[in-house]
Amino acid sequence: MEYRSQIMSLGYSNYYQSTYLIPDLCPRCNRSNNPITKLIGSKEYSNGRVCFLVHHCSSCNLDHYSLQLISPDRSGEETKLWALHPSNNLKDFSENLLKFSPRFVDLYHQAETAENAGNFDLAGMGYRAAEEVLIKDFALAFSGESKEKIANLKLNDAISHYFKDDEASLISTDVVRINGNDFTHWNRPEGFDLKAQLEQIKQYLDIYIARVNYQLMIENPPVTRNKSHDSKSNK
Structure with missing residues (x-):
């Protein structure tokens, strides 16, 4: 800061x-x-x-x-x-992610700011909204499907559709979605611990963020192999 x-x-x-x-x-x-x-x-x-x-x-x-x-x-x-x-130590994101999904980063920081101010319900809603933006930005970039189709998918359907073969992303995003719903909807479990659930949301969202960062690093490597050289000239 x-x-x-x-x-x-x-x-x-x-x-x-x-x-x-x-x-x-x-x-x-x-x-x-x-x-x-x-x-x-x-x-x-x-x-x-x-x-x-x-x-x-x-x-x-x-x-x-x-x-x-x-x-x-x-x-x-x-x-x-x-x-x-309150302290204002907002989460740092990679340059790749900042460029790839600036709205996700902005929503995440808004959720953090709400959490720092003690507005835990708003924070839970914000983290869930941030996840949906990142999932759909990722789908638009890598699924080959149209923006209209992606926009019309509910969050639950988007997770099931895009992560059916990616168990880590499926589990981590589902935890954020389900816990985030408890902050968003009128009815929620008895004895709901807002602070504990927020921590769990952020931990599992971190897993998905790491998954996206991995893909962005693969798609944007800092160096590339010179294919014009044969194997004898490479060192």
């Missing part, structure tokens, strides 16, 4: 124009971060003042919070960000 400095007056001697850090992207909505920041409390130590700050995002109208060690003016010491809530 990238951060940038902002200046605020803390109202204390030697700290009037001190700098604090904010993430470039809001950890709630993942949009450009230009928050209104307020000092909630602080305590001075020998090496600086520990400040608890609240940052109100103008895009999503939600707050995120930070704990920072801010040094006195003219001390030459840099501000240290000790903690940020």
Whole structure:
């Protein structure tokens, strides 16, 4: 995560124009971060003042919070960000996947952002939606079937149709689909554990993501064999 400095007056001697850090992207909505920041409390130590700050995002109208060690003016010491809530550590995807299915990556990150904000039902729906986009992008690229046919398949039918000979993809995508349905539909099992089910969804979705990445790596190798050379000239 990238951060940038902002200046605020803390109202204390030697700290009037001190700098604090904010993430470039809001950890709630993942949009450009230009928050209104307020000092909630602080305590001075020998090496600086520990400040608890609240940052109100103008895009999503939600707050995120930070704990920072801010040094006195003219001390030459840099501000240290000790903690940020919620954290915004979004999943990294390969360049191949980013180019192949940008909508899948965007939906996945939206689901992560919802999960980080504690909106677990929305997150479960989002991961399921992201899976459907990736499955259908994969089908469009490699099945030879038309976009219209692929678009008209329900997720369950798409999984059965495209992965009937690929057991790992069949099992992993079915787990995400079935668990995702429990976040989407009105009726769900008694004692449903949202956090545990979200973790399971992400684990099995990772299996399918790895399957897609494997295919993309095979289709886009960084080097190719020079077929014009015979076997004696190859080394």
